[in-house]
Amino acid sequence: MGRVVLVTGISRDIGRRFARAAAHDPSIDRVIGVDVVPPRGDIGDVSFVRADIRTPVIAKVLAKEDIDTVVHMSVIATPGSAGGRNTMKELNVMGTMQLLAACQKAPRVERLVVKSTTTVYGASSRDPAMFTEEMGPKRLPGSGYAKDVYEVEGYVRGFARRRPDVAVTMIRAANVIGPHVTSPITSYFRLPVIPRVLGFDPRLQFLHEDDLLDVLTHAVVAGTPGTFNVAGDGMLMLSQAVRRLGKPSVAMPGVAVGRLGSVLRQARVADFSPEQLTFLTYGRGVDTTRMRTELGFEPRFTTASAFADFGVSLGVPIHVADEPALAGRSGGAHDG
């Protein structure tokens, strides 16, 4: 008797691919995908149920299909696909609230896996170098994706308190990158000329898309409760990343980058989100010790090799020579 998994947000590419990957896992019996619109690609063995998680219908789906594991990954980063910030907020926050309310009433649900993001830590000049899971943002996010995620995480923690019998795993994924990912950060790197914030060189961490799928599957199978930062090892500076892509970059004041971002967003050239500006100014690093010790997950790609794989999709073969050195550089690598 394997697990019966419900996946939300299956219409998006990463959700659909996770559902397919999960359906192949031997310890998972059935995967049911839920979304408002049907997925565009092939969903294989996954059965699709058209339901809006913002409505109580989701509770019926949970009961009817005997779901014991819920994977929530329909928190979206940009309003681009949803059609406006209001819709995005409703999808993210109201959708999560309804889903959690339904889970609370479903006695069979044993596990909840939420795909969150390291954006929740924000980015500022007063940040510590590496965020651990206990740390919060230095300044509470005022708007946008970061605020949504912050609120979603709050509701998930509330749910974990009310249903202590459910193992709640929260995966805070670093910026996901890979050949098939369309996100603010990948569309930023796909620009022909990359705008940078003058005088700042942020530290970036990436998670490969395959590793994201793996870690979600791992969380479903293992059922380890807790919050975990997940990112590839090592760091890339933005200047370094741009040079690795061999693209020209132009440094301009932060205000100008923000203005350019909103112009690009309106022109639908790139999905530039407002919180990306602070990220591209100050950068962010997350500590992944717990990912290894408690969750027991080891990503296959480092930050550098994930970025190299992304570069290959842009037609730039990036040579990553120092892979083992980079992997071992998590701390104290140079004492005399």
Next chain:
Amino acid sequence: MAESERPQRDVTEGADVVPIGTSGRPGRGTGKARPSASARNLAPSPRKPAPKSASKAAPKAAPKSARPTPVRPVPSAPGAEPPASPATETAAAPRAASTTEETHPLAGIPVGDWLHAFQHAAVELFGDQWERRLAELMAFLRRRLAGDYTVDEYGFDAEVTERFLMAAMRPIAQKWFRVEVRGIDNIPTTGGALVVSNHSGTVPVDGLMTMTAIHDATGRFLRPLGADLVFKLPVVSSLARRSGATLACTEDAERMLSGGELVGVWPEGFKGIGKPFGERYKLQRFGRGGFVSAALRTGVPIVPLSVVGAEEIYPLVGNIPSLARLLGVPYIPITPFFPLLGPLGMVPLPSKWLLEFGEPIRTDEYDAVEAEDPMLVFDVTDQVRETIQQTLYTLLRERDGVFG
């Protein structure tokens, strides 16, 4: 300047044309048939070789008008071999015509000479093993341009710090400030340690000098903990991260110390570097002792460092608090030379520096939980502060003169 053109124009302009001026003859158009003596002297004559300066200056004045004339014997196809030097050419030719080709500064030097000059310069720059060193430098530049290097989780770029920052600071430390380091053995060769230093000098030059001195003496990189402002400022923030600094907060300090890094901290902060010249070598309040609790929690030794000499580099005699508030910086310094002399006033005075590392204060005999005991933290803070203050007084008595 234009004298050398005139003989050429003689050929084209006919004598029948109603003359305006001197009809191309040398002279100032005085109406006399014969030019003045000085004008005749200036004019090039076929018997005498033209003055070198005149033929050299000609291409600058008329670079386009000068073409190789058919009269002049052309030695070979242009570019096949470098033409002979202008001096011998003019001596042999019937007329002192000069062309762009023959006076071009690059044309006169044979390829072999160039090669030799490059080789000589390379040997001067890199020493005897210049070929290998040059290859290394090229490989380094290629790696940098391809982004093929690693930084650690704090954004520290060891390679660039060593090659550029340290290389730039070393002559300043050795020649300008004549930094003298004492007690370098007190810095452990491996493992985490916390170097606590006094802070002075209006601009945190003392931090850079300490980093250089420690790296040159021990080979270890000092990882400074910087104030909030450092990471808020553009350019400064990226340079700071690149050279190994991180934000002075408990999380980063403990993370670096437990990672086995040699961490530098200046607990006086802006109170220390921004204090008036009259209060030099008087330690300010040592923060809240956060550095002590970080050391206690990670069990690393505290190495007190006393820096003498940094106070005198920019004697702070005034401040513009209103402008400082407006700009959001702690102070706007006024020194006897800045802003009076403008950029020249930014040159630090060449005071003689003494860096003395004191006996390490061990913290590993305390429990990590004792880091929560405020009385212990205050005690250790005072101990570190007193050690630095007393060493400062001793060093001040010992040194002979500020610029000695």
